[in-house]
Amino acid sequence: MSLKLIVKSLAWRRVTRRYPYEPHPVPEDFRGKVEFDPDACMGCGACANVCPPNAIEVIERPGEGVRVIKLFIGRCIFCGRCEENCPVAAVRQTDEFELASRSREDLEVLLKHVLAVDGEGHVMEYTERELAEAMELLATFEDRELVRKLGEYARMCRSCRVREGVNSIVKSLRPGLGGGEG
Amino acid sequence: MGDSLRGVEALAPGKAVFYVDREALPKAVSYVLSELGGRLATVVGSDERSLHGHYVVYYPIAMDFTDEFRVDGGSKCWAVIASLIPPEDPSFPSVTPESPAANWGEREVRDLLGLKPVGHPDPRRLVLPDDWPDGLYPLREDMDYSYRPPPKACPTYTFQPSRRVVEGSSIVELPVGPIHPASDEPGQFRLYVDGEEVVDFDYRLFHVHRGVEKLGVSRMTYNQIPFLAERICGICGYSHSCCYCQAVEEAFGIEVPERAEFIRSVMLEIERIHSHLLIVGLGLHLAAFDWGFMQLFRVRERIMDLAEVLTGNRKTYGMNVVGGVRRDFTKDRIAKAFKVLKEFRRDYLEVLNIILSNRSVLDRLESIGILEPGVARDLGVLGPTARGSGLAIDVRADHPYAAYKHLPLEVIVEDGCDVLARHAVRLKEALHSVELIEHALDSMPGGPVLAERVEPVPHVRGLSSIEAPRGETFHFILSGRYSRLIRWKVRAPTYNNWAAMPHMCRGYTVADIPLILTSIDPCYSCTERALVVDVRSGARRLLSWRELTALSRRASKAGRASGVV
Numbered sequence: 164m165s166l167k168l169i170v171k172s173l174a175w176r177r178v179t180r181r182y183p184y185e186p187h188p189v190p191e192d193f194r195g196k197v198e199f200d201p202d203a204c205m206g207c208g209a210c211a212n213v214c215p216p217n218a219i220e221v222i223e224r225p226g227e228g229v230r231v232i233k234l235f236i237g238r239c240i241f242c243g244r245c246e247e248n249c250p251v252a253a254v255r256q257t258d259e260f261e262l263a264s265r266s267r268e269d270l271e272v273l274l275k276h277v278l279a280v281d282g283e284g285h286v287m288e289y290t291e292r293e294l295a296e297a298m299e300l301l302a303t304f305e306d307r308e309l310v311r312k313l314g315e316y317a318r319m320c321r322s323c324r325v326r327e328g329v330n331s332i333v334k335s336l337r338p339g340l341g342g343g344e345g
Numbered sequence: 346m347g348d349s350l351r352g353v354e355a356l357a358p359g360k361a362v363f364y365v366d367r368e369a370l371p372k373a374v375s376y377v378l379s380e381l382g383g384r385l386a387t388v389v390g391s392d393e394r395s396l397h398g399h400y401v402v403y404y405p406i407a408m409d410f411t412d413e414f415r416v417d418g419g420s421k422c423w424a425v426i427a428s429l430i431p432p433e434d435p436s437f438p439s440v441t442p443e444s445p446a447a448n449w450g451e452r453e454v455r456d457l458l459g460l461k462p463v464g465h466p467d468p469r470r471l472v473l474p475d476d477w478p479d480g481l482y483p484l485r486e487d488m489d490y491s492y493r494p495p496p497k498a499c500p501t502y503t504f505q506p507s508r509r510v511v512e513g514s515s516i517v518e519l520p521v522g523p524i525h526p527a528s529d530e531p532g533q534f535r536l537y538v539d540g541e542e543v544v545d546f547d548y549r550l551f552h553v554h555r556g557v558e559k560l561g562v563s564r565m566t567y568n569q570i571p572f573l574a575e576r577i578c579g580i581c582g583y584s585h586s587c588c589y590c591q592a593v594e595e596a597f598g599i600e601v602p603e604r605a606e607f608i609r610s611v612m613l614e615i616e617r618i619h620s621h622l623l624i625v626g627l628g629l630h631l632a633a634f635d636w637g638f639m640q641l642f643r644v645r646e647r648i649m650d651l652a653e654v655l656t657g658n659r660k661t662y663g664m665n666v667v668g669g670v671r672r673d674f675t676k677d678r679i680a681k682a683f684k685v686l687k688e689f690r691r692d693y694l695e696v697l698n699i700i701l702s703n704r705s706v707l708d709r710l711e712s713i714g715i716l717e718p719g720v721a722r723d724l725g726v727l728g729p730t731a732r733g734s735g736l737a738i739d740v741r742a743d744h745p746y747a748a749y750k751h752l753p754l755e756v757i758v759e760d761g762c763d764v765l766a767r768h769a770v771r772l773k774e775a776l777h778s779v780e781l782i783e784h785a786l787d788s789m790p791g792g793p794v795l796a797e798r799v800e801p802v803p804h805v806r807g808l809s810s811i812e813a814p815r816g817e818t819f820h821f822i823l824s825g826r827y828s829r830l831i832r833w834k835v836r837a838p839t840y841n842n843w844a845a846m847p848h849m850c851r852g853y854t855v856a857d858i859p860l861i862l863t864s865i866d867p868c869y870s871c872t873e874r875a876l877v878v879d880v881r882s883g884a885r886r887l888l889s890w891r892e893l894t895a896l897s898r899r900a901s902k903a904g905r906a907s908g909v910v
Contacts, residue, residue: 167699168636168699171640171695171699172636175640175643178643190653190654190657191657192657193657194657194658194663214569215565215569215570215572216572240572240576240663241658241663242572242663244569247671
């Protein structure tokens with residue numbers, strides 16, 4: 164019995180790997196550290212909406228005219244829902260898994276996005292890039308009049324848009340009256 | 346009893362909720378359990394005041410011990426006995442005196458929702474910590490999930506032996522813990538010992554109850570919860586996320602593509618293999634056969650690699666979302682899987698033959714921790730623990746889900762009723778799982794792996810169960826508005842299996858206890874320690890888990906040397 168065990172044990176090779184003294188290869192499509200492409204990201208926050216552990220946050224700072232997308236890798240569970248749901252393919256999971264760090268800042272990724280400003284200098288509720296993306300999408304529509312109208316609205320801040328909307332409703336109901344300050 | 350029936354709600358083919366007057370609960374539940382051949386899965390309490398002004402208790406019963414109730418000759422039925430509880434009098438007659446399987450479930454409903462089971466034999470807390478304020482019920486809708494009551498000094502939990510222990514005899518109280526059973530919950534045990542013989546057993550678990558259900562319904566959308574569900578268990582996480590998704594898919598009426606169902610079955614079987622090999626390995630370690638322990642872990646590693654190849658990760662695969670799976674199996678990965686499985690089978694059989702030819706180890710595991718089939722059935726025991734006692738219950742066969750109706754499934758049953766029988770079920774199942782995976786990979790249909798339309802439906806109920814490695818995992822959901830849930834109930838298999846532990850331990854020696862504990866497959870950490878109290882002298886002695894383990898291993902070795910165990 165015992166002899167059999169020893170013989171068998173010798174026949175099977177050692178299976179322990181020498182990691183960390185040799186690199187540990189990861190499989191294809193490994194779900195590792197999340198990386199943002201700052202040039203592609205438009206700051207829409209779709210990733211934050213689907214993130215199960217709230218590792219991605221959207222921080223609005225209209226006073227400074229910016230929106231910050233903040234990823235805290237310390238909370239990340241590497242599920243990759245952000246990668247799946249990004250409309251502009253700006254999120255990617257890398258092969259990196261050695262993420263231990265002594266400082267919290269090392270695990271934070273901040274992306275600052277400039278909020279768009281309308282014709283009257285009001286800060287809008289979406290970023291410049293979101294606006295540009297929307298305009299590009301709009302340009303593919305057939306109806307030129309609709310494109311012009313929507314484009315106009317899209318370039319207004321929220322309160323201007325509400326005022327303009329009310330005005331146009333009033334105008335359509337009583338053609339003689341329109342044009343006032345709402 | 347017919348005039349106590351207040352309404353019937355169909356959930357899905359073969360699944361219905363029967364609403365009865367609360368006074369009729371004990372009669373109705375015990376009738377379905379003992380007369381009709383049901384198996385009580387758990388007890389679910391739910392705060393539905395915002396929906397219809399009442400609390401509800403549900404007793405989901407699977408019609409497993411009868412062949413009478415089947416849907417078109419296939420899947421067995423689920424009968425959920427439920428009752429509305431008025432908020433001004435939150436109580437209901439306890440079912441436990443007639444049906445002991447409801448014991449923990451009703452204590453949990455009392456702790457978390459403040460619904461009082463009148464006539465329940467055990468007034469102690471089950472889930473809530475000892476210093477939790479009275480009258481604060483975490484699962485009520487009006488409690489904020491982020492509220493943390495300040496800790497305070499409080500009387501500690503009283504362990505109590507059952508009536509069989511006579512005061513003033515030579516009984517010694519042997520506390521064991523905090524231990525680390527399944528579902529990542531450390532707990533404490535009291536062994537009542539007469540000399541070497543264990544005469545009774547009591548426990549206190551739920552020391553790290555994480556409030557996962559509350560977190561899920563308060564802070565997450567229905568499609569984020571699969572990722573939380575997967576983290577309920579470090580071993581059988583996939584079965585939790587799969588079970589949750591199935592419950593939601595059924596409630597929302599979502600058609601899951603067939604290919605996704607095959608992928609789910611493959612992953613569930615992979616999980617079963619690595620879970621079974623782990624716990625049998627630990628069992629062999631406690632029986633002082635470390636060669637078997639090491640070799641089972643070595644061959645198990647191939648299965649972990651396979652999971653990594655197929656999903657990108659060894660554990661917490663992140664594959665399930667409501668409507669299907671997120672990753673397809675590519676052709677070259679399937680080819681690789683066949684290769685790994687072939688090598689695994691060869692290595693596993695070789696190791697298995699040596700283990701099974703080691704008579705001294707088998708003798709050590711044989712005839713300890715006896716659990717008779719009748720007791721197992723009364724207590725609602727599940728999985729290999731039940732199948733080791735001759736009960737042929739297996740969710741894969743009784744209520745086929747995922748792709749199991751297409752696979753050549755065989756329910757593996759042993760009738761030894763002892764530790765050896767439970768481990769034998771696992772060893773055989775691991776081998777059978779390889780067959781199932783190969784068959785599934787071979788016959789997998791093409792097509793998409795995710796449903797095209799996934800739309801939440803408000804205010805619908807769904808329940809699902811899955812044969813996880815340790816037994817049936819059960820999930821229940823009630824959806825709310827805005828992609829949220831009102832109630833999400835999770836019951837892991839070890840919850841039911843603990844109920845059999847006092848019975849299994851009585852009459853064996855302290856050195857047998859680690860082996861018996863391991864045989865129901867709880868998770869162990871290395872932080873356990875034990876305290877020995879001599880009731881008569883009051884002397885206390887601290888025993889570490891390592892010492893307790895050593896005791897078991899010494900007993901095994903002594904038996905081997907003398908040739909008798």
